[in-house]
Amino acid sequence: MSTDNNYTPPKVWQWDQSGGGKWANINRPIAGAMQEQSLPVGNHPLQLYSLATPNGVKITIMLEELIAQGITGAEYDAYLINIGEGEQFGSDFVKLNPNSKIPVLLDRSMSPEHAVFESCSILHYLAEKFNTLMPTSVTEKNRCLTWLFWQESSASYLGGGFGHFYRYAPEPIKYCIDRYAMEAKRQLDVLDRHLAENEYMCGDYSIADIAIWPWYGRVVLNEVYEASEFLDTDTYTHVNRWAKVIRQRPAVQRGVMVNRSSGPLEGQLRERHDASDFEHKTQDKLEA
Secondary structure: OOOOOOOOOOOOOOOOOOOOHHHOOOOOOOOOOOEOOOOOOOOOOEEEEEOOOHHHHHHHHHHHHHHHOOOHHHOEEEEEOOHHHOHHHEHHHHHHOOOOOOOEEEEOOOOOOEEEEOHHHHHHHHHHHHOOOOOOOHHHHHHHHHHHHHHHHHHHHHHHHHHHHHHHOOOOOHHHHHHHHHHHHHHHHHHHHHHOOOOOOOOOOOHHHHHHHHHHHHHHOOOOOOOOOOOOHHHOHHHHHHHHHHHOOHHHHHHOOEOOOOOOHHHOEOOEOOOHHHHHHHHHHHHO
């Protein structure tokens, strides 16, 4: 990556394969499958292919919340997709999501089977399928979806912008970090002002909270990017209150474990096939 102040963009951009930093082995300017690779399939109606990034965590939290409500049709198998190894470019995965991003949900309860990609789209799909965690009145539903779409459009600034240049870029670039830190703090202020007058994002706990919490909630709790001190997130009193309340939900605590492949081993459940998988993790921890 060049930090030369005299850099002039060429007339036609050319891909520099050596300039991608941590993700250089998987970033490329073309789509499509890179290798033949089959996806495993479990016994449940829903199959999830994901990783415990903020976008992936949205879906595992949602599914655990549905199961906590006693919705048996929401039972799922979760398989880990190692994006660092390029598994999202496997042939079966690309058939489900031509954009080659996690998460992907395959609903096998339908004929033909139905694949859903883009995390907020998956949340909306599940909320409508099971008629829960989203308001039913036109105005309240629209308010919920507005915040859902706000998160979808804002994540590129927080994750792809601030998170990338603060944590993953080959070299720190002051202009980039300053630009995206400023926008991340503006978005946190948007949330803080809203949550000063609302317990949750739109009335009761909903898919809007489930979408926003893995990004902004976990940033203020210092669970992603290790940037809470840098962004001075303690000053966002209402975001912190909301983030801590959601973190205490049992379904959230289970959801953040699923498809996790980093951090303490007791917090990792690389695959999930049954509710008892969490009990086994707890027992393993007690016996360790």
